[in-house]
Amino acid sequence: MNAALKTERRPFGFAKVLSWSSLVIIVAMTLIVSIAIANFARRTLLTKQQDFALLLAENVNHQVYRRFTLPTLLQFGRIALRQEVQYERLDQVVQSTIHGLHVKDLRIYDHERRVSYSLDRSQLGLTELAGGAVDKALEDGRHSFEILSEISPFWAMFSLDMEPDSVVLRTTYPLKVERRLGSSLDEDSEDRRPIMGALEFTQDITTDYENVISFQWLLIGVSCASSLIMFCLLAFIIRRADRMNADRLAEKEAFEAELHQSEKLASMGRTVAGIAHEIRNPLGIIRSSAELLLKRAEKANDPSTRIIAAIHDEAKRLSQTVGDFLDYARPRKPERAEVDLAVVLDQVAGFLESELARRGVRLERRYAPGLMVRGDRDLLYRAFYNVVGNALQAMDGGGEISVRGDAEDGHVRLVFEDTGPGFSPEALQRASDPFFTTKDSGTGLGLPIVANIVKSHDGEISLGNGEAGARVTLRFPGA
Ligand SMILES: Nc1ncnc2c1ncn2[C@@H]1O[C@H](COP(=O)(O)OP(=O)(O)O)[C@@H](O)[C@H]1O
Numbered sequence: 001m002n003a004a005l006k007t008e009r010r011p012f013g014f015a016k017v018l019s020w021s022s023l024v025i026i027v028a029m030t031l032i033v034s035i036a037i038a039n040f041a042r043r044t045l046l047t048k049q050q051d052f053a054l055l056l057a058e059n060v061n062h063q064v065y066r067r068f069t070l071p072t073l074l075q076f077g078r079i080a081l082r083q084e085v086q087y088e089r090l091d092q093v094v095q096s097t098i099h100g101l102h103v104k105d106l107r108i109y110d111h112e113r114r115v116s117y118s119l120d121r122s123q124l125g126l127t128e129l130a131g132g133a134v135d136k137a138l139e140d141g142r143h144s145f146e147i148l149s150e151i152s153p154f155w156a157m158f159s160l161d162m163e164p165d166s167v168v169l170r171t172t173y174p175l176k177v178e179r180r181l182g183s184s185l186d187e188d189s190e191d192r193r194p195i196m197g198a199l200e201f202t203q204d205i206t207t208d209y210e211n212v213i214s215f216q217w218l219l220i221g222v223s224c225a226s227s228l229i230m231f232c233l234l235a236f237i238i239r240r241a242d243r244m245n246a247d248r249l250a251e252k253e254a255f256e257a258e259l260h261q262s263e264k265l266a267s268m269g270r271t272v273a274g275i276a277h278e279i280r281n282p283l284g285i286i287r288s289s290a291e292l293l294l295k296r297a298e299k300a301n302d303p304s305t306r307i308i309a310a311i312h313d314e315a316k317r318l319s320q321t322v323g324d325f326l327d328y329a330r331p332r333k334p335e336r337a338e339v340d341l342a343v344v345l346d347q348v349a350g351f352l353e354s355e356l357a358r359r360g361v362r363l364e365r366r367y368a369p370g371l372m373v374r375g376d377r378d379l380l381y382r383a384f385y386n387v388v389g390n391a392l393q394a395m396d397g398g399g400e401i402s403v404r405g406d407a408e409d410g411h412v413r414l415v416f417e418d419t420g421p422g423f424s425p426e427a428l429q430r431a432s433d434p435f436f437t438t439k440d441s442g443t444g445l446g447l448p449i450v451a452n453i454v455k456s457h458d459g460e461i462s463l464g465n466g467e468a469g470a471r472v473t474l475r476f477p478g479a
C-alpha cells in the first residue's frame with residue numbers, strides 16, 4: 001500500500017502549474033504588446049492625416065488668396081461676400097481646390113466669428129458654430145486638430161462595419177495674407193502676417209481607421225497564434241521532462257524495492273545459516289553414532305542393519321548439504337599465502353584416487369609445478385574438489401577427466417574437461433544460481449561455492465562445453 005501511494009505522488013502538478021502560469025504570462029504579454037503597437041499605429045495614422053490636412057489648409061489659403069482675394073480686391077476694391085458674384089468666385093476656387101479630397105464641411109469665419117462662407121449655404125451668417133479652435137486661429141494665428149467620433153477607440157474594435165463619417169478629423173486654420181513675391185520678409189515676421197479669417201473643414205477618416213483596426217486584429221491574431229505555438233512547445237517540453245522525472249522516480253522506487261527484498265533475503269539467509277550452524281554439530285554426532293551402530297549391527301548380522309544403514313546414509317547426506325550451505329552462506333575470508341595450484345590439484349587427485357578407480361575414470365594431469373597464486377589453500381582445495389567431483393558424477397561408466405594448467409602473462413589458468421554429457425543448455429545458464437541442480441541428491445551449491453571462492457581470489461570462472469563434455473575454466477592472478 002505504501003509503495004502504491006508513493007508511485008501516485010508524481011510531480012505532474014508542478015508541470016501543470018508551470019505550463020498554465022506560463023500561458024497566462026504569455027497571453028498577458030501578447031495583449032500588452034499588441035495594444036501598444038496598435039496605439040502606435042493609430043497615432044502614426046493620425047499624424048499622417050494631420051500632415052495631409054495641414055497641407056490642404058495651406059493650399060486652400062494659397063488658392064483663395066491668389067485666385068480670389070487679390071483679383072477681387074483689384075476688381076471691387078474690397079471683399080464683400082454678400083455680393084453673389086464674389087461669393088460665386090470664392091465658391092469656385094474652394095470647390096476646385098478640395099475636389100476629390102474627401103472634405104465634408106468647409107467653412108470660413110470672419111473676424112466676428114460669423115460664417116462668411118460655407119459649403120452648406122444655410123450656415124451663412126451663423127455665429128454659434130465657431131468654437132474655441134476658431135478663436136485660437138483668429139486671435140493667435142494657430143491651427144488645431146480635433147477628432148470627432150461617435151465610437152470610442154475600444155468599441156470601434158468590435159464594430160465590424162463602421163458607418164461613413166463615424167470618425168472625422170476637423171482642422172481649424174488661420175487664413176493669412178500671403179507675402180508678396182520678392183518681398184524680404186523673414187520667417188519671424190511671416191508669423192505676424194495679417195489674419196483674414198479662420199478656415200475650418202472636416203475630413204472623413206473612417207476607412208483609414210478601419211484599416212488600423214484590421215491591422216490591430218491581425219496583430220492580435222498573429223501574436224495569439226505564436227504564443228499558442230510557444231505554449232504548446234513549452235508544455236511539450238515540460239511534459240517530457242516530467243515524464244522523464246517520473247520514470248526515474250519509478251526506477252528508483254523499483255530499485256529500492258529490490259534492495260529491500262534482497263536485504264530481507266539476506267537476513268533470512270543469515271537466520272537459516274545460524275540454524276544450519278546449530279544443526280551441524282548434533283548432526284555430526286548422529287552421523288558418527290550411526291556409523292558406529294552400523295558397524296556393530298553388520299558384525300552381529302542384526303536384522304535392523306538396513307534401517308541403521310538408511311539412517312547413516314541420510315545423516316551423511318544431510319551433513320553434506322548443511323556443510324555446503326554453510327560454505328555458501330558464510331564464505332570464509334581467504335588467507336593470502338603463496339600457494340602452488342599444482343600441489344593443491346595433486347592433493348585433490350590423491351584424495352579422489354580410490355573413487356576414480358572405482359568408477360573407471362582416468363584423471364589426466366597436464367600441468368607442471370609452479371602455478372603460483374596468492375590465496376587460501378583450503379578454499380582452493382574445496383573449489384577444485386567440487387569441480388572434479390561434478391565431472392566424476394557426470395560420467396556414468398567410465399571416461400576421462402583432464403586438468404590442464406598453465407601460467408601466462410601474470411595469470412594462472414586451469415581448464416577441467418571431462419568426457420561426460422556436458423552442460424545442458426539450461427544448466428549452462430543456471431549452474432551458478434544457488435540451489436540449481438539436475439541431480440536427485442544434489443544441493444545445487446557446488447558451483448556457486450566454487451564461484452564465490454574464485455571471486456574471493458580475484459579470479460574468474462567460465463563454464464562451457466568442450467569437444468567431449470563439460471569444460472570449466474578458472475583464471476587467477478599469478479603471485
Ligand atoms: N561436469 C559437468 N558435466 C555436466 N553437468 C554439470 C557438470 N558440472 C555441473 N553440472 C551441472 O550443474 C549443476 C549444478 O552443479 P553444482 O552447483 O555442483 O550442484 P550439484 O552438483 O549439487 O548438482 C549440476 O546439477 C549439473 O546439472
Ligand SMILES: [Mg+2]
Pocket residue numbers: 386389390445446447
Ligand atoms: Mg556439485
